[in-house]
Amino acid sequence: MTTVSRIEWTERTWNPTVGCTKISPGCKHCYAEVMARRLQAMRASGYANGFELTLLPDRLEDPLGRKKPTVYFVNSMSDLFHDEIPDAFITQVFDVIARTPQHTYQILTKRADRLAAFFSTHPVPRNAWIGVSVEDRKYGLPRIDQLRKVPASIRFLSVEPLLEDLGSIDLSDMHWVIVGGESGPKARPMKKAWALAVQQQCEAQGVAFFFKQWGGWGADGKRRAKSANGRVLEGRTWDEMPATAP
Known part of the structure; x- marks a missing residue:
């Protein structure tokens, strides 16, 4: 099952695994953890274990049935790329990606x-955009x-949540940068x-x-439930996409 996304820079989400563990400051107020517990309480499919890492092989072929790019x-x-997800399962995910060239897939990891290491021995499908989270200098920049x-x-x-001044950043060989602040009651x-x-x-x-x-x-700099200028920076909305965006 795939679902329509509310994330501004994508269209749908596909979750062949759910759940995770925290490894850096950007994980502290994880939106996915809160949502997973809510879905568990609702007895939603795939969330019987809450936010414990769970592989869902029955979802692997979901994008194959969608013809529209x-x-x-x-x-x-x-x-x-969680340590407990086998390479064989990750390979299956990228096999589906390669078999559906009409789609674009955005993969983000910490x-x-x-x-x-994985891509030193595996090909990257042309339609896979690969990204890392960069929340601070200590953990984010080395990624x-x-x-x-x-x-x-x-x-x-994905520079979200941006937790401090990152200083000078070497963006060579990068194509796209997303920046955002943290949301939620403890943001x-x-x-x-x-x-x-x-x-x-x-x-x-x-x-x-x-x-x-x-x-x-x-x-x-003021705390609020929802900012009236939530996406405006320096008087404008920044919606730039990579040159090869669909």
Whole structure:
């Protein structure tokens, strides 16, 4: 089963696995964990174990039945490169991706070491966009160097939640950067200067920039349930996509 996505930069989600474990500060207030527990309480299919890592092989072939070209975010409720997911299962996921060239698949991970190791011995389908999360300097920035090793047609960074000033970023061989603040009742603030610094470096280095949201804090630094200018940065909405976007 795939579902329509509310994420601004994709169309549908496909979750052949659900559940995860926390490995860095960006995981602290995981939206997927909260949603998984809610779905477990509703007895939704696939969530009997809540947020415990669960492989769902019956979902592997879901995209095969959809002929209309679609942008899929893979594993919005998990991390495909989690240590406990066998290489054989990951290979099955990418086999489906390769068999459906009409679709575009966006795969995002915090397990950049395993990502690079996997693709050192496996091909990357042309229609797979590969990305890593970059929330801070200590954990996030080193993932970029690992992503650079992956011969993907599109490499992207999800700088969300942006938790601090990232300083100077080497964006060579990157094609797209998404920036966003944290949402939810315990959201940590994102400063305007941090987001602007990333945008300016994207512009200087020729990388597409997408501003997703302010999250739980507005551009004025005030906490609110929903910011009236939730996607506006420096007076405009940033919806740039990679040059080869469908």
